[in-house]
């Protein structure tokens with residue numbers, strides 16, 4: 001189905017932060033497969049892990065015990081707020097699972113809380129529940145009727161939040177950094193207020209860290225910067241560094257309703273995915289990994305701010321860690337295409353933003369190269 005439109009570029013090989021075409025043309029990858037390739041392309045340790053697992057076992061289904069799945073779940077719980085994990089294959093599935101956690105919790109308690117608060121500009125995926133949650137006509141046009149039970153309110157708006165909380169509020173679902181919406185971080189103050197409101201009013205906090213998570217912000221999960229803890233969290237993208245994998249994390253308390261038979265997935269937590277995921281987590285957990293992400297992202301940030309000072313074309317630079325956005329005057333897709341012509345890959349996002357989501361293993365030399373191309377391209381403009 002032509003849902004992705006025409007595509008004019010094809011890669012046949014990837015290594016570290018670079019992608020190569022059949023003819024050997026080299027591109028610096030600051031798109032990162034839309035914030036997915038956390039460890040770049042074909043990381044030797046991941047290749048080795050996948051090769052090894054591919055010779056042992058590919059798939060058994062969740063009818064059978066899976067030791068690695070249990071170990072991976074434990075490792076994720078040890079590093080986060082969570083006590084329970086449900087593995088999925090994608091971000092949207094992790095969101096679906098989280099929404100079922102919320103519904104099942106209030107159903108178990110027999111309390112009539114039927115509304116989930118979501119935010120303007122949010123993106124949670126392409127399933128019906130995600131379309132219904134984000135209420136963005138760009139994605140949902142032609143797919144009505146949507147599901148009821150979502151209240152979509154302005155992002156980073158304390159008054160709107162307080163005004164819309166009531167007895168029927170079951171949960172608040174928010175991306176700590178809006179990705180597709182235009183690389184907009186929720187302020188730390190706003191996240192703290194949300195947590196406070198949730199505590200006070202017996203509301204579940206569900207964070208969508210599909211894009212902002214797994215080291216991208218310089219912490220394992222972006223909400224850690226605000227020193228808050230959610231009840232439920234959706235993770236995907238970077239967790240598999242290119243292997244399809246996601247997970248819904250939750251506390252024991254919040255996931256009480258998810259008893260036997262309440263949810264399932266044929267592939268979720270499959271041996272290949274789990275093997276890769278465990279290795280990604282192991283690498284990201286290395287002593288200096290996240291510290292380096294923080295250092296390099298500050299270096300990129302400083303260089304982007306310098307560019308902003310030099311070009312009126314750049315209206316804003318924003319984001320967190322290695323999820324950064326450049327808001328431009330002229331059309332972002334046009335500029336992203338120009339960057340592509342100059343061998344730098346980026347991804348357009350909402351609000352006329354050019355998104356940079358390089359692998360978390362980028363070095364100064366890659367940042368310097370990207371800034372050089374950005375500088376030349378803005379000069380051409």
Ligand SMILES: Cc1ncc(COP(=O)(O)O)c(C=O)c1O
Nearest residue numbers: 090091092123124125179210211
């Ligand atoms: C914040 C967020 N949530 C959910 C999703 C959906 O993930 P997937 O495309 O893996 O279903 C995305 C994808 O871009 C996302 O950025």
